[in-house]
Each structure stands twice: as C-alpha cells, then as structure tokens.
Amino acid sequence: MPAATVGSLGIMRKLAILFAMIGGLFAAAQPARAVTIDIDLSAQRLHATTASGESYSWPISSARAGFTTPHGSYRPTSLQRMHYSHKYHMSPMPYSIFFRGGYAIHGTYSVAELGRPASHGCVRLAPANAAQLFAMVQREGARISISGTPPGGSMYAHRASHSGHALAYAPQRGHKTMHQWMKHPGN
Secondary structure, eight states, rough: OOOOHHHHHHHHHHHHHHHHHHHHHHHHHSSSOOEEEEEOOOOOOOOOOOOOOOEEEOOOOOOOOOOOOOOOOOOOOOOEEEEETTTTEEEEEEEEEEEETTTEEEOOSSSGTTOOBSSSSSSSEEEEHHHHHHHHHHHEEEEEEEEEEOSSOTTTSSSOOOOSTTTSSSSOSSOOHHHHHHHHHTT
C-alpha cells in the first residue's frame, strides 16, 4: 500500500474517533429522560409522567379572563423553592418552576380555586403537589406542554377597576367594595 494511502487512513481513523467523541459529548449533555408535564387548560389539569413511568394528575388554576397562560412547549428556565411576585404585591409562589419569563408552575394557598381559571397567567397547584413536581423536575428536568382553551364565563371575568389596589386581583363574588368586605368578609 502506498505511503500516501496509509497516511490518509490514519487521518480518517483519527477523524472518526474525534466525531465519535463529539457525538458522545452531545449525548451526555442531554438528559436521559425528563419529566413530561402536559397542562390541559380546557380540563384545568396537569398530567406529569416521570422517567420511571410514574404518573400524576392534579387540578390547576390557569389564567382567568383578562390574563393569558401561554401555549406551547417549554423547558424549565429556573427553579425557586420560594419566590415572591414583585409584580403582584409580593404574592408567595412556593415551588416555582419558571418556563417563560415570569410564567411559572407553582404552589398556591388558594386551593379552593383549583380546577378553574384564577391566576394572572401562571399555572397554580396545591402546595403538596407543587413540592412533589418541583422535586421531580429538580432530579430529572422537564418538558412542559401547554394546550387547550380555558373554560370561559367564570366568576373571574370581572377585573376590579382599581388595578393598583391590593384586592383588585382577588376573586370577585358579587361586587363588594373594600369597606363592605371588611365589615363582612365571609358574605
């Protein structure tokens, strides 16, 4: 075999080894399997499936009328065990999984509102479910898919006219003034 051919084979082998190593690096950089999170706005439910096949289905609250929960496919951009919303009066957002700008999947203490639209756009879960999902995503990463159309005509369609007021984003059951609510909060 001529010396030029032997030299070419050596270079080709080295290139093949180099490409195999680069491919291995890309494969190692990808998570083996991430938690699959499917959010159905129509049903107001979150379905999560782990890499090992465990499956969960929990009620959520997505954006109420006048607000939007974004549709699409996402990856988590940030995980925060406790976040306080600077935009909405330092509202607590435990176990936040941010996926697009200020949008997150997080726990809520308004568990009575789960199962219907009630948020400013985030996806809310019961705190225990949010903690469990947070731990799964921390371990495995996640792929988030949001689809569907939230139910309309809910009691959340009215947005208070004084948007700077602390109760402007509270659920509207009738149209009480702040003074009326303070006198009779349960009515």
